[in-house]
Amino acid sequence: MNRKQKILLLIVALAFYLVLLPYLCRDRNYLLGVITTASVLSVISAGVWLIFYIGRINIGQGAFALIGGYTGAIAISKLGLSFWFGLVMAGIVSMLVGIIIGLPLLRLKGVYFSMITLSLTETARLTAQSLVPITNGPNGILNLPLPGELSFFGITLIPDFAKVNKHIAMFYLSAFLLIASYAVLYRIINSRVGWLFRSLQQNEDLASSFGVDVPRLRVIAFAICTFYAGIGGAFFVAMQQSIYPATFSVQDSTYFLLYCFLGGLGYVFGPLIGTFVLYIGFEMLQGLNEYQPLIYALLMIGMMLWLPNGMLSLRLPFLAGKKSPLGGAK
Amino acid sequence: MGQVLINGLYSGVQYALIALGLTLIFSLMNVMNFAHGQLYVLGGFVTYYVYGVLGLPFVVALLAAGITLAVVGLLFDILFFRKVLARSARDESTMLLATGTALLLDSLFIIFFGEKHRGVPTVISGVMRISNNIFLPYSRVLIIIISVAVIVFFILFMKYTRCGRGLRAMAQDREAAKLMGVNVDRYSMFGWALAAMLAGLAGAMLVSVSGVNSGLGTWLSIKAFIMVMIGGAGVISGAIIGGLMLGILESFGSSFLPGNQYLAIFIALIIFLAIRPRGLLGRQ
């Protein structure tokens, strides 16, 4: 695809996503909710993808989403802050925890890093369960209010969600988060920063031999990853209007891997496509809910055996002419 | 204090069995088996049916769990890991595969066994009185004896049999072992079977004391990871030390910081890994 075709494709995709989808779903709140959830999950997956991109596997994204979710919920319900403030705080708190934990842990290679991140998800859940005074323990924090008005010098930027169609409002908020996070990711990957990240993925020693501060770059990537998780977690909680210690579990952390993997680890939009196809596709198959983990598991194993580079690696006619999987962007 | 230590030791020897299997697979194939806890749970379920439901003797159940799991381990290798390893030796391929198999087993457990917690009648009743205020139920004494016996047997096997030496050669240098005429494929298969069997035996013992349920797998995998991270991945003595240490830490934690012991263990682990990223005995 040349530049013109790319832009055209982007415009068509955005028009479909921002105009046609909400229009088609105007009377189907459930469906719109599914799309909203997929949008926010794809933001969280984007973080996992970035960590794949620097050559690590993060099975702890659920922990950071949970931290973000609780930060948002606590900011709103206990501190009485506005949702918007809570959302930003969620991203920042999750990122700070990510940086503090990441500094020592990102030195660990391969399986060590994955083992510890997996343990992290479980630890976050246990912590949420036992810090009863702050988190209400296993009972969770319920009945969170909808996002309120956001105004700037008396000018309403975003209306109170309770006064408008909340499903549509939530959808557009998630769409905004999705577009912003993927725009940032796309820019990262296609700038020199992306080249440096790729150099880490391929060989950290080589990168440091010509002066790249490898540990710093890893922490930067992890900070972005955990920021996405925090924002995504807080939004998800606002949408559900409640949070429990099990809102994000080890299983969710694993699903995020699958989303990235299904879309393709070599493509910026891999996690987006992976999340949408898998999550929405699954919701279409009503009645199979009970078998969701089973189907996901089989899919994951099947992918590993037969389609290791993800869905976007299928050379579909309209995607033809792409770069090699590691060449970066679509 | 003594009681806490004894309890820790009791968990620790069982944990060591799990960690041994995990570390064995890692050293042979550089695969971290994220489904190891699930194998352990499967061992528990087999025992539940053979001993608890069918009422056969516990020894039979123990054997059945060991054999079933050995077969499952074999299948894991043949159906999944061998194929993926043949194509890519990257950590991430096998790790994602293992994560997938963990999810697969978890979901199968839910479908076939439901979410109920299952227990079985105790194998031996009665309590051993070690001193005035230290007690140990005989059922736990039995488990300690069996676990230690299995560990000793495993070490002797690895040290003195031809097969064990082949495995160790392979763990040290796969390519060199191949050149020396070790049938690497067959030994991989055997390693998987052996490792899964250890997990199965540990699971069988678990069910006899604390019962088993479908949701335990991930948590046990995590515990097993903590053990190998403490001891050092791929080292047999590291797995044993890691297992014992986790058992003791857990036991002390739950008596001094009830509810928060794992948070404490985890924070300690992060600090520990910052200082010794390869664990106590791992190759630095």
Next chain:
Amino acid sequence: MAIMEIHNLSKRFGGLAAVNDVSFEVKEGEILSVIGPNGAGKSTLFKLISSFLPASAGKVLFQGEDITSQKPHIVARKGVVRTFQETTIFREMTVTDNVVVAHHLHSHTSLLGFFFGTRTARQDEKEFRERAGDILDFLGLGAVKNEVAKNLPHGHLRALGVAMGMAANPKILLLDEPFAGMNAQETDEALGMVRGIRERGVTVLLVEHDMSAVMKISDRIVVLNFGKMIAEGDPEAIRSNEDVIEAYLGREDEEIGI
């Protein structure tokens, strides 16, 4: 004048001393080779000097500054740059991209600057590409600059490694076995390349097994055996040194090549 001084450098693994109390100097503008039979501790020494391994004892001074056991990227920033053997390149990138990425130390822009694509960032990118082109031409890789690196033949891979080292603007370039596994003609080309590097004002320290190549190119040679330095001097002196002959004869005859 000495650009680098190595004082009593040692590295022990467990009880075994892989490098044992080694001291020598590298003079500015020279080509110095470290040789020794297999297992003599050459590659350990190499990693110690480039800070890819922490030393157990001793010091490495670069332009009078202690750089022992610093982080590799810090040492690279000071001008001590190592190359790797052929397999260590960014296999999935093109040849040019490999060298462009390696220009890291030339950036005048922060990561944020690159993210936003500021004017200096664009200038940097343009400059990196031009410089990469120069370096590739100089090392004879101009014809393959758009190939994906993993498709290159061995000789070119080796040159690419050197190109990446050069991109980091070294004051001293450490070459890891630059002639290993080459035939006579390839070796001659590689020798020309190393001389060219020196002509660009870069001091060269190389670790090598191939004696004949080393004899042709080195100003001075340091010989290691069992982790200890057994000789130091110009090629003539090394050629006639009894200890060196014995060290090499003690192993395999073919390896001498003198």
